[in-house]
Amino acid sequence: MKYFIQSIFLLSALLAVNGCNFNNRPYDTLMLRLKEDISTTDPAYIVDVDGSNIAAYLYNGLVKLDKSMQIVPDIAERWEISNDGLSYRFFIRTDVKFTTGEYCTAEHIKRSFMRILDPLICSPRSWIFEQVDGASDYIRGLTGEVTGFMVISPHIFQIQLKEPFAPFLSLLTMPNAFVGIPANTAPAYIIGTGPFYIEKWIRGDKLLLRQNPSYFEGAPHIEHILIRVIPEDFTAITEFETGMLDIMDIPSAEFEYFTRNTLWKDSVHSVELLNTYYLGFNCQKEPCSDVQFRRTVASGISTDKIIQYYFQNRVEKAVSPVPSALLKPYGIEVNNFNVDTSGTDTNMPPITLTFNSNSEMQAIAELIQYDLANIGIDITLEALEWTAFKEKVSAGNADIFLLSWWADYPDIENFLYPVFHSSNWGSAGNRARYKNNEFDAAVTQARSVSGHEMQSKLYQHALDIIMQDMPWRVLWHKKKFVVCQPWVKGFSLSPISWIDKGATLFLEKK
């Protein structure tokens, strides 16, 4: 018994010595949370939002988005677009250095972009350069060069497109178009020019970024960014409340706590993200191929009630597939087309609503099932694991399905062409398998014309067709809610999260 008591005391003393300073944190380090670790920081492979946000700290693109979603210079100090819309000439800043100290030149940019198209790299985002002259031959391994990437001089880089493509500059703001070169010693590690670089990455545990003192826009104010993997929401909240996290996405279950608590409610930031949640109809399958049926189903769903009672107004009601922030620059209005649906035959075999098996989608599916039962339409619910769900919907085997579309870049084209153009059926984006030749023609033309007025007219026409044909029953746009510690300064949210490069943030602990 004596030894037992002694060992307990010894253990306690060890614990005290080992962990007495666990809650002393440095205030030159920004502490963030990830719910799950990111899979990669390589621009060629990034497809997720968290990965994109971290890539923004590490790399720069030729151009970037500012807080008002305008395209502004980044590595390129200016650019010129030829009158025919085929040539984009970028003038590279002379003071941009990689974190290894090497100056960034047009040759580096060419190498970086060619990596995305490299058949051996197999990037899932090679489509961002599919409009570049010679890209498709290079992807297929038919040539060893991309003729459309041209190094004019060490500081002039030119991209030649095979046909005019108006949103091309927007595509260059995507994380996959960030400039990065493989390290000589470890080719899997991609070196960037960003305000931070990776000091330590313990996969599944934490990612530590360190300030790049020679960042071309001036060294960031904070020394480190520590991103910890904390899967459990309650644990993350405890870490936040004990001051061990600086910025945290508010978990939906704790929304009311943070927005009502006097300590935190003034520190809550929110922004409407560029996304649309929708109920998709398989337009090639009976009975959803009938527009009248689609409109009947659409009219039976009470989005307002779901938003009010399920989401407690944490989402914004959608009125069109395109978020309103992307309609404004073109002056496009959403026109609703009221069609009499009283004659629709609802007496038909039950259809199946397929969705990804998580608790939120399950609840929404059940509410939709209830709404539709009230207008005499029976639906059965089918919850599938994510890959099985995507496979089924992409193959066109689902009747109706719950899904969302998130912006790759802030342009109306991103919410029309990939998701409704008939050339994109399935995994390319058009999972509703919608086809309308008039829409196809309008949106194809809008992508290639350069006049803003002409584009507006064409996009307005395209959107009107979608609002009439209703391949989607649009539901809502998700918002992001974030809570910040009072010592975090210079923080703001953007509809596209990888705009923030973390260079202007600082911590001021009084």
Add this chain to the structure above:
Amino acid sequence: MRRYLLKKAGEIVPVLIGVTVIAFLLLKFAPGDPLYAIIGERISKDRFEQLKLNESNSPSSFIKQYGMYAAGIIKGNFGVSYITRQPVMKEYVKRFPNTFRLAVISVAFAIITGIAVGIIASVAKCQWIRIVFAFFATAGISTPVFWFGLLLIFIFSRMLHVVPASGMGDGKMIYIVLPAVTLGSRSAAYIARMTQSCMDDIMHSAYINAVRARGIRPLPVVLKHALKNALIPIITLIGLDFGSYLNGSVLTETIFGWNGVGRYLVYAITQRDYPVIMGGVVLGAAFFIVINIVIDICYVYVDPRIELK
């Protein structure tokens, strides 16, 4: 002993082959293509087929695929994760020491508290002490791990600020306190129950009376003579729990952000990361087999009447 070990080593091979075949078959017929988890959006049909060809990079026949995989295992190569593009073995080896540390400390906590509580509950003459200890043992068994973990975080991290809520703390001992107590609590409760019931039987047996009659003091009677005879079922229990903890404790690792193999495998399952799932299943099965052999050997030391054949 040597013959026994050789025999057991021979048995490991067919068991592992069985495990790999079953896991391989299950994953083969599971719905959903793992490629959908990594490609994101806007992948045309042609590009999808091209990526699929590059990612799978394996023969079409199932037997050949299995043969390639088995050959890789023999060389210690479990393939490359679809999601992180890192070798499975490398990722597993990085996380396993964390799981091992958590398992060892949890089991140590469970053994110390479980046996102590079990003995006290058994030998206490006062009825209410027995009732209180029995209550805590039952409560320990009935309490869900995730709830207990969150309760500990709420009390000791959120309210009292005496221990960190999550993370690995670069190996600092204080970070393992809450995960180890959470994980070990249920084992401790089972061990306490088992110890109490075994001790109850043994303390009334003739040979304990004989020991007492020789004038030996009560504490050595309990610890040297009674407890040793009660250890066989307790060792079985500890061994099974330890084997299970070595395969990762998903709930505990998730709640406390502990970077162990359990969380790694569950994330792989949600992402359809087949090479990681297969690697985890094979290594997990191997650990269980080894632990069972160690338990068998422990029996011999505790009770010399047992022979290993």
